[in-house]
Amino acid sequence: MVVTAHRPRISRKGVAALFAALTVLFSALSIAVPTARAAETKGEGQSNASDVGITAWTPGVSPIDSSRESVLRNFSTEQRNSALRNCPGGYLCVAAGEGDGQHSVFILYYCGTRTLSNFLGAGAAANNQTGGAVARLLDRSGGLVQSIPVSPTPVRVDNWDPIWYIDPC
Numbered sequence: 001m002v003v004t005a006h007r008p009r010i011s012r013k014g015v016a017a018l019f020a021a022l023t024v025l026f027s028a029l030s031i032a033v034p035t036a037r038a039a040e041t042k043g044e045g046q047s048n049a050s051d052v053g054i055t056a057w058t059p060g061v062s063p064i065d066s067s068r069e070s071v072l073r074n075f076s077t078e079q080r081n082s083a084l085r086n087c088p089g090g091y092l093c094v095a096a097g098e099g100d101g102q103h104s105v106f107i108l109y110y111c112g113t114r115t116l117s118n119f120l121g122a123g124a125a126a127n128n129q130t131g132g133a134v135a136r137l138l139d140r141s142g143g144l145v146q147s148i149p150v151s152p153t154p155v156r157v158d159n160w161d162p163i164w165y166i167d168p169c
C-alpha cells in the first residue's frame with residue numbers, strides 16, 4: 001500500500017511575486033512613516049552656519065484648540081522670554097527650540113493630555129493658570145518627569161527628550 005501526502009505546492013513564480021510585494025510594501029512604509037523623535041547630534045566644534053537648515057525642526061503639540069490656544073513660531077530668545085514672562089492669566093505657556101536659534105511658544109488653555117513632537121533639548125514653561133493647576137510633563141509610558149506649579153516666574157525644562165506628553169492641568 002502506497003500512501004501519498006497531498007500538500008499544496010507553491011510555484012516559484014508565486015514565491016517570487018510574494019517576496020517582491022513584501023519588499024515594495026516595506027520600502028513604502030520606511031519612506032512614509034517618519035522617525036518619531038530623531039535628532040542629529042554633533043561633536044564639539046562641528047557646528048557652523050551652513051548646518052542650520054539641516055538640523056532645524058518644528059516642535060508640535062497635538063491637539064491644539066485654535067479657538068483659545070495658539071502657537072507662536074520663529075521667536076528669538078528675547079521674544080520667547082517676553083512671551084513666557086507675559087503668559088496670559090489662565091494659561092500654560094511652553095517654549096521649545098527649533099534647532100536654528102529660533103523658538104516656538106505654545107499657549108495652552110485646556111486640560112487634557114497632549115502629545116509632543118520634536119521637543120528636543122532644553123526649554124521653558126510658565127504656568128499662569130488659576131486655581132493652583134499644576135502642569136505635568138510625562139514620559140513615554142505616562143510617568144511623571146516634571147511638575148510645573150503656578151508661578152509668576154518661568155521654569156526651566158532641562159531636557160525635553162524624555163518628555164512625550166504634557167497635561168496642562
